[in-house]
Amino acid sequence: MTLILPVLVAVFGILSVYGRQGWLASLWQMLGLQWTFSPYGLQGILLAHVFFNLPMASRLLLQSLESIPGEQRQLAAQLGMRGWHFFRFVEWPWLRRQIPPVAALIFMLCFASFATVLSLGGGPQATTIELAIFQALSYDYDPARAAMLALIQMVCCLALVLLSQRLSKAIAPGMTLTQGWRDPDDRLHSRLTDALLIVLALLLLLPPLVAVVVDGVNRSLPEVLAQPILWQAVWTSLRIALAAGVLCVVLTIMLLWSSRELRQRQQLFAGTNAGTQRDV
Numbered sequence: 165m166t167l168i169l170p171v172l173v174a175v176f177g178i179l180s181v182y183g184r185q186g187w188l189a190s191l192w193q194m195l196g197l198q199w200t201f202s203p204y205g206l207q208g209i210l211l212a213h214v215f216f217n218l219p220m221a222s223r224l225l226l227q228s229l230e231s232i233p234g235e236q237r238q239l240a241a242q243l244g245m246r247g248w249h250f251f252r253f254v255e256w257p258w259l260r261r262q263i264p265p266v267a268a269l270i271f272m273l274c275f276a277s278f279a280t281v282l283s284l285g286g287g288p289q290a291t292t293i294e295l296a297i298f299q300a301l302s303y304d305y306d307p308a309r310a311a312m313l314a315l316i317q318m319v320c321c322l323a324l325v326l327l328s329q330r331l332s333k334a335i336a337p338g339m340t341l342t343q344g345w346r347d348p349d350d351r352l353h354s355r356l357t358d359a360l361l362i363v364l365a366l367l368l369l370l371p372p373l374v375a376v377v378v379d380g381v382n383r384s385l386p387e388v389l390a391q392p393i394l395w396q397a398v399w400t401s402l403r404i405a406l407a408a409g410v411l412c413v414v415l416t417i418m419l420l421w422s423s424r425e426l427r428q429r430q431q432l433f434a435g436t437n438a439g440t441q442r443d444v
């Protein structure tokens with residue numbers, strides 16, 4: 165949900181929960197305490213980026229864990245591996261190949277963040293390269309400086325992508341008959357730990373989403389829904405999304421076909437050369 169939520173909407177939800185007049189501030193005031201946390205500045209930017217990227221990182225790493233063949237889990241259960249030993253010898257070899265690309269992806273998303281930093285920046289101390297490019301184009305009218313900053317950003321992201329590809333290695337386990345097998349003797353405290361971590365993550369993610377719904381459903385909602393400009397904007401968004409989605413799928417299929425043809429030609433060329441060398 166956080167991946168498809170507009171950035172500004174999520175920022176409003178975060179401010180409704182963690183702001184000076186937010187839910188937690190009201191709760192602290194009821195308890196006779198003073199709410200000192202400010203969602204503006206580096207702490208607010210960090211909170212917003214964690215809000216956006218935590219579900220995506222969890223999903224990608226969970227897919228890596230779900231790719232572990234059931235035979236490995238069964239063998240570990242027969243050997244009595246539990247807790248740390250199970251994580252070290254079974255789960256960690258799969259996770260360590262997924263962590264570099266996930267970390268690189270999240271780093272690039274945060275590195276190129278614009279709307280979040282612009283909304284929660286709070287001053288020059290939280291200025292990023294994206295904001296510097298925006299300032300160079302919009303306020304300073306200096307395209308040369310903006311191009312230089314864009315080049316620096318592109319080089320940093322490209323270097324990180326190459327580094328993550330070098331550190332990560334793909335695993336192709338294939339489907340097995342026991343895919344997704346779980347140890348029936350899994351200890352209760354491990355399940356409780358998992359449940360506790362999930363609850364803590366939900367406490368971070370759900371309140372801003374609920375705040376968006378609560379603040380959005382108000383007396384002016386019927387008036388907003390009756391405005392023609394709203395439905396015009398919705399229709400424009402749908403057309404752009406549909407056109408972009410279809411175009412991306414078509415171009416992806418064309419690239420896959422081209423890649424397959426090149427690979428087949430390389431294999432055919434290699435086979436022809438091998439046959440020629442044998443004849444000689």
